[in-house]
Amino acid sequence: MQIFEDMQKVFKDKFGQDAAQKYFSPGRVNTLGEHVDYSGGNVFPCAISLGTYALVSPRTDNKTRVYSMNLADKGVIEFDMHGLKYNAAYDWANYVAGTIATLEQAGHSAANGFDIVIYGTLPAGAGLSSSASLEVLTAVILNENFNFGIDMIEMVKLSQKAENEFVGMNCGIMDQFAVGMGKKDCAILLDCNTLKYRYSPIKLGDASIVITNTNKPHSLVTSAYNERRKECENALRDLQTVKPELKALCELTNEEFDEISSAIKDPIEKLRARHAVRENQRTLEGVKALEANDLEKFGQLMHDSHVSLCEDYDVTGVELDTLAELAWTVKGCIGSRMTGAGFGGSTVSIVKNAAIEDFKKTLENGYTKKIGYAPSFYVADVSDGTHMIRG
Ligand code: GLA
Numbered sequence: 057m058q059i060f061e062d063m064q065k066v067f068k069d070k071f072g073q074d075a076a077q078k079y080f081s082p083g084r085v086n087t088l089g090e091h092v093d094y095s096g097g098n099v100f101p102c103a104i105s106l107g108t109y110a111l112v113s114p115r116t117d118n119k120t121r122v123y124s125m126n127l128a129d130k131g132v133i134e135f136d137m138h139g140l141k142y143n144a145a146y147d148w149a150n151y152v153a154g155t156i157a158t159l160e161q162a163g164h165s166a167a168n169g170f171d172i173v174i175y176g177t178l179p180a181g182a183g184l185s186s187s188a189s190l191e192v193l194t195a196v197i198l199n200e201n202f203n204f205g206i207d208m209i210e211m212v213k214l215s216q217k218a219e220n221e222f223v224g225m226n227c228g229i230m231d232q233f234a235v236g237m238g239k240k241d242c243a244i245l246l247d248c249n250t251l252k253y254r255y256s257p258i259k260l261g262d263a264s265i266v267i268t269n270t271n272k273p274h275s276l277v278t279s280a281y282n283e284r285r286k287e288c289e290n291a292l293r294d295l296q297t298v299k300p301e302l303k304a305l306c307e308l309t310n311e312e313f314d315e316i317s318s319a320i321k322d323p324i325e326k327l328r329a330r331h332a333v334r335e336n337q338r339t340l341e342g343v344k345a346l347e348a349n350d351l352e353k354f355g356q357l358m359h360d361s362h363v364s365l366c367e368d369y370d371v372t373g374v375e376l377d378t379l380a381e382l383a384w385t386v387k388g389c390i391g392s393r394m395t396g397a398g399f400g401g402s403t404v405s406i407v408k409n410a411a412i413e414d415f416k417k418t419l420e421n422g423y424t425k426k427i428g429y430a431p432s433f434y435v436a437d438v439s440d441g442t443h444m445i446r447g
Pocket of ligand 1: 086089090091092228229
């Protein structure tokens with residue numbers, strides 16, 4: 057594979073030998089079920105073929121050296137494998153260090169370090185889970201080398217813990233789950249309350265999944281994200297005063313929520329909770345529609361999801377709204393919405409293959425005119441989860 061050949065040259069240049077192992081870890085795109093994973097809801101993401109490639113060689117000491125071809129200016133970043141703490145100087149490699157530290161705390165201590173070269177095809181800041189991709193990748197590298205025997209779902213949980221506790225982003229489980237458990241040509245219906253999941257074949261006929269990146273420069277996603285999470289926790293606490301057995305917002309149907317929602321004192325928190333409950337129901341309806349080949353219904357639910365994320369959850373912003381609104385005008389665009397955390401990042405759209413060129417032209421022209429710079433487009437292939445590439 058050309059990518060690995062190019063990476064081998066860099067590996068040799070940085071570390072003086074050929075790498076012994078190859079890995080790939082995907083990114084993810086979520087089709088329905090946004091901002092519900094931490095409220096115990098159902099999500100419907102898939103792993104994509106854009107992701108993180110790694111070349112790895114074990115070392116004989118406890119040192120790890122990592123180099124990203126995408127962030128060459130950061131140079132080779134070095135740390136010891138044991139007792140790792142968050143360190144601003146590690147920069148992007150905190151996702152690697154955090155996962156190593158989290159595995160160690162869980163009793164999986166590494167016997168040696170590694171030399172690692174990374175090359176990512178995921179655009180940075182696009183909301184396609186480059187961080188989860190790197191975390192699950194690190195867990196898989198350690199698991200393969202030390203025969204820890206950790207199953208993928210446990211690695212997914214440890215990767216989420218690394219992001220929550222080491223990096224400080226209070227994310228739910230969706231991204232790491234989609235990255236680790238992804239399956240070619242399937243989306244995953246995951247109940248984040250129970251972690252029960254099943255694969256559902258993505259059968260789009262003559263249509264494709266198109267990702268459109270707003271290219272919005274870096275925004276303060278982490279603080280705004282953690283604030284939304286807090287608002288949902290507050291709303292849940294209020295609802296528990298009238299329904300003490302309630303464990304998560306998404307246990308409620310729309311009707312049950314409407315009956316007791318007056319218990320939520322803060323009007324903003326009420327809107328946040330309303331989004332979570334309705335979005336969860338939309339996901340369940342959407343999977344049913346897709347499995348019955350009713351793409352039009354799925355597209356309508358994607359539209360409704362975006363409107364709710366804009367009006368009730370307030371995580372879209374002018375860039376994502378502009379992309380979605382333009383997409384809705386394109387004949388042959390079946391559905392379009394923001395995907396991921398929001399506040400920038402990307403939209404996901406289902407577009408008839410014959411309409412993709414028109415879709416790109418309409419969005420590029422309209423968006424550039426309004427926002428002042430162009431978006432980027434990727435047609436997504438649905439991929440397998442993180443794995444070592446043997447041979
Ligand atoms: C980010 C988080 C996920 C999820 C989405 C929103 O991607 O990492 O856990 O909450 O936002 O659905």
